[in-house]
Every structure is written in C-alpha cells, then in structure tokens.
Amino acid sequence: ALDRNLDDAQAMTFALRTYIIRTRAETTPVIESVKDSSDQEIPNGGNTDQTNVTVTGTTMAGEEVEVFDGEISRGTVRADSGGRWELPATELTNGSHVFTAKALDGSGEVSNKWTINIAPLLLQPPSIKEAPDNTNLNPIAGRDRLTAVVDYDMEPEDSISVTWAGTPGAGSRTTPPVAAGSTRPREIPLPISLVRFNLGKPVRVTFTYTR
Numbered sequence: 001a002l003d004r005n006l007d008d009a010q011a012m013t014f015a016l017r018t019y020i021i022r023t024r025a026e027t028t029p030v031i032e033s034v035k036d037s038s039d040q041e042i043p044n045g046g047n048t049d050q051t052n053v054t055v056t057g058t059t060m061a062g063e064e065v066e067v068f069d070g071e072i073s074r075g076t077v078r079a080d081s082g083g084r085w086e087l088p089a090t091e092l093t094n095g096s097h098v099f100t101a102k103a104l105d106g107s108g109e110v111s112n113k114w115t116i117n118i119a120p121l122l123l124q125p126p127s128i129k130e131a132p133d134n135t136n137l138n139p140i141a142g143r144d145r146l147t148a149v150v151d152y153d154m155e156p157e158d159s160i161s162v163t164w165a166g167t168p169g170a171g172s173r174t175t176p177p178v179a180a181g182s183t184r185p186r187e188i189p190l191p192i193s194l195v196r197f198n199l200g201k202p203v204r205v206t207f208t209y210t211r
Contacts, residue, residue, distance in 0.1 A: 029059040029101040029111040038211065042116045049121035055099050056086040057111060064104040069097050076104065094118045126150050126162060126207045129187065142195040150207050151185035158209045162188050165204040171197030177210070
C-alpha cells in the first residue's frame with residue numbers, strides 16, 4: 001500500500017501502461033550541401049554554370065536514402081558509420097533543380113529541399129581600351145598605355161591573366177594572375193612595348209580565369 005503496509009488487501013491497483021522500446025532513433029534525412037566539381041558549395045537557391053554536382057547529407061548510420069531531383073530519382077546511397085552520405089548528380093540540364101532525400105527505412109521521411117539553378121556562364125572576349133572599335137589599335141593612345149578590359153560573371157576571388165599573342169618573343173606576353181576584385185569591368189594593364197613590336201600586325205588577345 002502507499003503507506004508501506006504489506007497487507008494485500010490494502011494494495012492500490014494502477015491502470016496498465018504499455019511502453020514501446022525502440023532499438024534506434026528515427027531520424028529524417030538532411031541535405032547539408034550541394035557542391036560543384038571544384039568542391040565549392042552552391043548556396044541553397046544559388047546559381048552555377050557546372051552541370052555535375054555532389055549532394056551531401058546525413059541520416060542514421062548504415063541507412064539508405066534515395067536522392068531526387070524534382071520527381072527524378074538520382075539513385076540511392078547508404079550512409080557511413082557516422083551517418084554521412086554523398087551522391088553525385090551528373091549531366092544536369094540548364095534551369096532549376098530541387099534536390100530532396102527520402103529515407104528507405106520504411107518511414108518514408110523526406111529531407112529539406114536544396115534548390116540550385118544551372119545557368120551557362122557567358123564569357124565575352126576581352127577588349128583593348130585603346131582600340132575603340134575593338135579592331136584597330138590607336139597607336140597614339142597606345143604610346144602611353146595599353147589596357148585589356150575583361151568583363152564576365154566574375155567573383156572577387158577569381159584569378160585573371162591576359163595573353164597578348166603577337167610577334168614571338170618580346171611581342172607576346174601573358175600577364176601575372178591578378179584578383180578580379182569587385183569592380184566590373186576589370187582593367188588589366190599590358191606592357192606598352194608590345195605596341196612597338198606589333199605595328200601593322202594582327203594580334204590575338206585572350207584571358208583565363210581560375211575560380
């Protein structure tokens with residue numbers, strides 16, 4: 001009894017309670033990141049020009065998830081002993097892609113959504129500031145300065161170099177890489193001596209960027 005009396009007649013009977021003991025916790029899959037082929041994270045709702053990405057997330061250790069791109073299944077993957085998983089999604093088409101991960105443990109739990117937009121990067125050829133028509137260099141303007149103008153969908157950390165391919169030797173030059181910075185278009189100076197070695201001759205100007 002509640003007063004510690006050992007007489008069975010004084011005992012109080014409580015309502016039956018049933019408990020379910022689970023051997024593991026049920027966890028909804030979570031998408032933690034989507035990265036491009038350079039291992040750079042694409043923000044949720046962000047843009048990329050790359051068509052191959054990797055979707056990474058977590059779930060219960062050893063469990064399988066199925067990754068969807070909208071309604072299209074991109075395949076299944078099993079989480080490692082730490083509960084982490086990753087799955088490549090390749091040959092994506094231009095436009096919006098909404099990734100989700102579905103648990104295959106019978107619960108049917110679905111993860112958060114991670115949206116990216118595939119947009120091709122349009123690279124415009126560089127121009128020479130001292131060539132107003134971008135065809136013929138003004139030699140008078142080129143006496144004091146020679147400037148390559150680069151404009152594209154750059155990011156401040158991009159590293160840019162310009163190649164002036166003219167007369168072999170002193171008539172050609174590739175500039176050292178410089179940071180793109182935050183000002184567009186980006187102007188990159190070239191040696192004035194290039195003009196002297198290429199008077200009356202065609203040259204080819206290109207640029208390279210590293211992200």
